Amino acid sequence: MKLEDCQALHAFLSQSQADGIALNAANVTRLPGLAAQLIDFAARQWTANDLPFVVAQPNEGFIDSLETMGFQDLLFTMGAAQ
Template sequence: MTEGLELPAILDLVAAPGLLEAFTGRRGQALVVNGASVQRLGGQCLQVLLAASRAWAADDVPFAVAAPSEEFAANLELMGVCAADLAHRAPLAGKEFGE
């Protein structure tokens, strides 16, 4: 089963510890991160997102960012990343990711 995580509107220095905790609590589970509400993304939360993406890839567990808002996508692009760069698709016992 795929777990979901709704990102807050403001992902800044203040939000980084809570974001890290949210990812830590979901480690080992297939995860879809919903970025539809994101209005602002700071460097610290980008680091947390990148670290989570790498951790899920190391565990070979699916990780994806879904529905990134225009602001989220633009902030990622300004920092040289796109939502697809964060994704990791691992096999789910013969099922396609997201089913």
């Protein structure tokens, strides 16, 4: 992901605050820190608001990136669906 991708993710999340979220992580090869932080914040916010936040098809690159950055708890918070 590039900075522009993170900006697009932020815009999407900002526009979707009243809705449940389903992100598809099937094509993620590496997740940068900014994207992981955005996803972490959003997952916690959606959970606090009792809205669904799901990451569908989290592949090895996505999972490894989160674990490397210490976000392994996020895998449980966001209801990862394989």
